[in-house]
Amino acid sequence: MAQKAKKSTKSSRQVTAAKNSGSQKGMVYSATALVVIVAVIATFILIKLNKSSSSATATNSLAPAAVVSAVTKVPNSALAAATVPTSSIPLPYAVKNTALLTSNSKPVVLYMGADYCPYCAAQRWPLIIALSKFGTFKNLHTTSSSSTDVYPNTQTFSFYGSSYSSPYINFQSVEMQTNIPSNGSYTTLQTPTTAQNNIFNTYDKPPYTATATGIPFIDYGNQLIEGGPAYSPAILAGLSRASIAGSLTITGTVTNQAILPSANLIIASICKIDKNQPGSICSMAPVATVEKLLK
Template sequence: MAKKRKKNSGSGSSAVQRRAQIQAQAQLQSRSPQGAGGAPAGGAQSRTPSSSSTSTAGTSPKSVSTATVRTTTRTEASSRPSSTARQTQRRYTRQRVSGRTRWLIVAGALIVVLAIIGGFIVLSQQHSSSGARGSTDPEVLKTVTSVDSNLLAQIGTGGQKSPLKAVTNRDRLVGPHGKPEVFYWGAEFCPYCAAERWSLVIALSRFGHFSALPETTSSSSDVYPDTATFTFYGSSYTSSYIDFVPLEVEDRNQQALQTPNQEQQQLVNALNPSGGFPFLDIANIYMSQGQTVDPGLLSGLSQKDIAIQITNSSTSISKSILGVANYLTAGICVATNDQPASVCKASFIQAIEKQLPRAALAHSDSLAVNLTSLSAGLPPDNNSRQRHGYRTN
């Protein structure tokens, strides 16, 4: 009986050892990467304590540590990208950088282009504000060169005083093409010239056509500064009835612009001895000097603003500009013997003609003066203050 109990005791000791080995093996697997998620939980090693498991459980800590390091190293090595993968990644990175660089170059070029465009816009606005010559808005040009005859008839004289005076005892003024000449003497800086040009352009457009008529403004430092207007410098006009000869003697800065020839200077000296601006001679039959349209009416208005108000018969601008234009039209009709009839035979023009004074002309046609605007001749008088007698300063 004693022997039997001893045998059972040894068997129990053996079972305890096996359990300890199994626990040691489980602890070892939990420490290793495979134990964490490498080998399946239901694998053969975890189910049956095989001899290899027993051997592993019985190994020393040093051998276990070595096995763990080797397993970890293999895992890290497998997680590193291969050489091909690294090359692909570098190529992709370079492509991304290259693409970004191209977009940056494109964006920079766009910024430069926009800056250049903005600079041109600013410069154009500066030129416009400083009164530099430029192209007249086509709509404005159309408005002033094709005023409805019904509107002109409705305005009549507009309650304005006639700006025309009779020229006495002078030969008929004939232009470069043998037609009655309308001679204009003005300056771009002059605000009174700026106002008169509106009426003169409207009147002349009834006898011919402007194919070019630049815009500008009067001087910024004179009375009625920056009055919106046109300039006859650089203009182009054709007519079957009259020769229009304009001279813009000075620019906005009162610098010499166009020089009169000897005959033109003699005419100015005879009929406009002060040399003041503006001066208009209609074939040596009628002339006007100084203000014809009040530039104060146009103060602060743009070309387009003025053009719009001209078409409204109830405005002071319309009555003033169109009233003076009708007076000038009637004076030119006298010079052309009422041609064209479609313009000069209108009842309101005939009524105005009857109000105009008449004077006898000299009888020597051979002495008729032939003026041209581009010939070289005597320079204008340099005494600006005397010549610009309208000045208030």
């Protein structure tokens, strides 16, 4: 589970008008100098913003339709065959005596991550598979984890720029930072709302998660808390997105054995908070078996 990188901050200098020297000529020179300084500062800010914007879009692009289809349409039969090794995969932490978090009368599933994070890169594969059983994604994007972090350039998706609709749950995603280095951290991509940040600060720490301020972080309606992926990003090392997507339903491949059980764990967590809807997915043997353990 990656530690949340500190967000970079930008500072600006305040320009104050020169005091009246008592000389009309001095006032003209001061005013002229002030205009020049302001213009220079404005130019630098504009260049900085344009450069940041173009860099951010270069690392995050619309996912190919074939890859999206392979990940969002994993057959139920493939998931039913993927048992969850609960002895090696940690179960989400069950929060006691807390009201179910809802939005528009639907349970909230909150994901917090970042594009640079290799652990988030690994987690998005089973998360997208699982969420696709409850709703529909539009405009999923692709990205890769940081080239300078552990498990560099892990191929994955980004929720930034996408949308999701479901009759059962309200999925909220926050990709907090890009994979673009900036002063020892990474540039900001999305900022959590106050409510999302409060949840993150409340539950993203022991005993709910193994470490404090780590990502990826998933909150299932304030009932179950999941910190970190259920499998190592090392499994995806050197693999393209197309090869990962294409191997998901091939029994015996390392990606099949790691990602589908992780998806079943996420499905079970969602079924736990949405009254087991839809029944066709929540009643599957691996899902139903794991759900009974989530208490």
